[in-house]
């Protein structure tokens with residue numbers, strides 16, 4: 001019954017709604033969905049209707065990771081709920097947790113428009129928001145008013161304010177530290193994710209080499225009071241990526257989110273022509289291969305030391321299962337939901353239970369890293 005309802009909603013979305021939505025500016029659509037989601041989340045009865053339509057629960061999907069209970073492994077990735085407006089409605093849509101942000105110490109209005117561009121043939125989006133957000137103080141104040149009763153872990157993604165002053169090493173470290181300290185003081189969030197890999201910011205990604213990351217983590221380690229994850233770039237060669245992992249382990253980082261957007265606009269997975277005036281890096285299917293290869297290698301070498309969150313190009317339960325069997329304990333998505341519809345989250349959870357049953361696993365935790373055994 002639930003499955004039929006999800007199929008129906010998915011059909012209506014893909015055949016009816018999406019062709020209309022895809023005619024509008026993607027940022028306008030994103031803002032409209034955020035407004036509607038925020039409104040729906042305010043009323044208990046609306047949350048309960050959405051829950052009935054969208055959410056799928058099963059005990060096989062429950063896991064405790066880093067002391068945090070996750071009712072299912074599917075999270076909303078950073079960048080969709082930039083300002084923490086959707087935390088009330090996301091559990092109803094079926095998510096197991098969410099990554100709010102990326103938030104920065106100072107608010108930022110975003111890079112010049114257009115900063116989102118759809119790639120329909122490639123199943124991706126070119127993103128150039130440049131860490132647009134309301135700033136950490138406004139966002140934690142909003143999170144404090146959260147109403148949802150279900151266990152729904154929130155990770156706050158923390159970045160470096162996108163401005164000239166934070167482009168230097170000291171300026172950058174201080175800004176990250178101040179952003180994290182403000183989150184810690186607020187008591188909000190169940191874990192933190194340090195975003196070192198936003199490709200669209202002033203001064204680039206200075207903390208994606210071992211020695212600079214070391215300087216950053218030395219300082220952040222002093223402030224963090226909850227599990228800390230790192231959001232990783234996906235375009236680094238393995239030896240450089242590995243160096244970052246070793247620094248992460250040295251400073252007690254709990255895990256890594258693999259990973260961020262694809263900076264290589266020449267990637268053969270990109271089938272659309274991207275106009276020259278469209279700046280930014282690519283989400284969705286063009287991140288799939290790079291993210292999967294890095295999950296494999298990270299699990300093989302550091303699976304005992306780091307929890308892996310697998311992100312990039314998840315459009316189905318099979319896709320999520322693939323990342324889990326490669327070594328991810330949790331997954332996240334954005335682009336799949338935009339292309340397939342919001343019922344995708346429940347469909348993935350439903351499909352994962354079927355795949356676990358097929359393969360004889362009692363709980364999702366038994367499938368993590370199955371390819372490597």
Ligand SMILES: Cc1cc2nc3c(=O)[nH]c(=O)nc-3n(C[C@H](O)[C@H](O)[C@H](O)COP(=O)(O)O)c2cc1C
Nearest residue numbers: 077078079101102259260283284312313333334335
């Ligand atoms: C519209 C949009 C905004 C994003 N903004 C952020 C961000 O603020 N911080 C971040 O760490 N990643 C950001 N990302 C990257 C996503 O979190 C994710 O790593 C990437 O899109 C791959 O997942 P997907 O293929 O499921 O979209 C953004 C992605 C999209 C599509």
